[in-house]
Amino acid sequence: MPPSTSREAARASLSFHDILSDDGTHLRAWTNDPEGTIEGPTVVLCNGLGTNPHLWPGLLEPDCGVRVVSWFHRGVGGSERPRDPDHVRIEHFVEDALSVMDHFDLDRTVLMGWSMGVNTMFELAHRNPERVRGLFAVCGVPGDTFATMLGPLHLPRPVARAITVNIARAGTLLGRALTPLVRRIPVGPRTIGMLSHTGFMLPVADPEAAAEGVAEFLTTPVDWYAHLALSTSEHARVSLSSVRVPARFVASKYDVLAGARDMATAAARMIDADYFEFPNSHFLPLERPEEIQWLLKDFLEQVD
Numbered sequence: 001m002p003p004s005t006s007r008e009a010a011r012a013s014l015s016f017h018d019i020l021s022d023d024g025t026h027l028r029a030w031t032n033d034p035e036g037t038i039e040g041p042t043v044v045l046c047n048g049l050g051t052n053p054h055l056w057p058g059l060l061e062p063d064c065g066v067r068v069v070s071w072f073h074r075g076v077g078g079s080e081r082p083r084d085p086d087h088v089r090i091e092h093f094v095e096d097a098l099s100v101m102d103h104f105d106l107d108r109t110v111l112m113g114w115s116m117g118v119n120t121m122f123e124l125a126h127r128n129p130e131r132v133r134g135l136f137a138v139c140g141v142p143g144d145t146f147a148t149m150l151g152p153l154h155l156p157r158p159v160a161r162a163i164t165v166n167i168a169r170a171g172t173l174l175g176r177a178l179t180p181l182v183r184r185i186p187v188g189p190r191t192i193g194m195l196s197h198t199g200f201m202l203p204v205a206d207p208e209a210a211a212e213g214v215a216e217f218l219t220t221p222v223d224w225y226a227h228l229a230l231s232t233s234e235h236a237r238v239s240l241s242s243v244r245v246p247a248r249f250v251a252s253k254y255d256v257l258a259g260a261r262d263m264a265t266a267a268a269r270m271i272d273a274d275y276f277e278f279p280n281s282h283f284l285p286l287e288r289p290e291e292i293q294w295l296l297k298d299f300l301e302q303v304d
Contacts, residue, residue, distance in 0.1 A: 013060050014053055016078070019071075019103045022095045023087055028078035029071040029100050032059055038067040041300045043110045043136070044101055045070035046093070046117030046124075049232060050225050052077055054213035057206050058289030066296060068112075071100050075224050077216065088228050090235040093120040094127060101131065110134040110303055112296065114285060115258060116229075119143055122238040125245060134303040135247040136296055139255050139282050141262045143237035148259030161233075168229040175223025182222055187215040200256065204286040213286070240269050247273040248299045250292065252280040 015034030019027050030053055032038070045056070045068050052072065053060060059068050074088050074096070075081040082088065097120060101109065110133050111121035118140025125132040141148050146168075147161040155163075171178075185191070189207035192214065196203045204210040249267040251260035260277055267275040276295060280287045 013062060017103060019099055021092075021099045023082060023084070023092070025074055025082045025087065025096075026080045027071050027074070027096055027099065029069070029103060031067065031069045031104070032064065033067045038065070040065040040067060041110065041304070042067040042069060042104075042106060043112045043296070043300070044068075044097060044106065044121075046097060046111060046113040046120040047071075047073075048115035048117055048140075049073060049228055050076050050217060050220050051114070052213055052216045054209060054216060055283075056285045056289070057209035057213075058285065058293045064293065066293075066300070069100060069104050069106065071096060073228060075228070076220050081224070085227070086231070088231045090116075090119050090123050090232055091127075093232075094124045097121075097124055098128065098131065107131070108133050110136060110300060112136040112138070113140055114138045115140045115282065116145060116232050118258070119145060119232065119235050119238075122240075122243065123235070125243045126238050129242070129244070132245050134245050134299065135243070136299050137247065137249045137263065138292065139250070139252055139258045139263075139284055141237075141258055142240060142243075142266055143235050145235070145258060146233045148262040150256055151259035151261060152254050152256060165230070165233050168226050168233060171226025172223055172230060175221060175226050178222045182218050185218060187211050187218065199254065200281065201283050202254070202281045202287055204283065205289050206286070210283075210286045240266060244271060246299070246303055248295065249273065249275045250284065250295055251275065251277045252282060252284055253277055254280065255282045257282040 013032050017029040072079040113121040118137045122142035146164045147157040149164045150160045188211050192207045192210045195201050249263045251263040267273040
């Protein structure tokens with residue numbers, strides 16, 4: 001299928017729903033199964049902070065075999081900002097996830113998380129274990145994420161946390177000035193090609209899909225995204241002794257946003273968890289969509 005036709009099919013595979021979270025915030029939820037025809041298990045995706053469905057091209061294929069339900073974070077992609085701007089912590093994202101599950105009549109299901117979404121799904125499993133059947137973590141840790149960042153540089157955890165938190169803090173101050181500049185960045189396959197040689201991202205499987213996802217990501221005002229990041233940086237590590245469902249951790253060796261070493265130790269401390277590592281960056285859903293899909297389906301079969 002030509003790339004342009006594939007992108008149109010991916011957009012057609014999405015449907016959007018307006019739902020209400022517990023504190024009255026209107027959220028925009030989405031699913032890759034608009035017609036209810038996918039014959040396969042359902043997972044709730046706790047997505048990366050401020051990200052969108054187009055950064056998961058493998059899950060938008062008509063034959064992916066997995067029904068995905070997710071939502072846009074507060075103030076992102078059609079979800080409104082809360083009346084109280086402090087209501088953007090991980091515990092509020094947990095409330096959002098539960099509201100999404102209720103909207104789609106999901107009493108108990110497997111959660112899949114990417115990046116900061118891994119914090120969300122582990123916090124949900126800790127607070128509401130009766131709603132969770134399994135946890136599939138991609139490039140994320142069960143809390144205290146900012147201390148694990150810059151892992152390939154082997155910095156002490158307090159130093160890594162101080163650097164990354166202060167970057168987020170600077171974003172809240174400078175974001176309004178930076179937003180018009182960021183929105184002028186021409187995002188296309190060529191831009192993705194340049195980005196994939198920086199080490200922050202490595203070569204992706206589908207540059208056009210990556211460009212669409214990155215372009216939509218950049219529509220979020222920089223100061224609001226930095227505010228989200230700064231709020232989630234306060235999320236402490238979840239006690240893994242309270243999480244007693246199967247888990248799978250999929251990490252990247254060169255990830256600067258979630259330490260692979262910390263993912264490995266988290267898997268080792270759980271009763272029923274396994275660990276996989278790729279020589280990739282934080283953007284595994286774009287770089288290795290087929291492998292992620294296979295690992296997800298294999299995990300769902302084991303949970304079943």
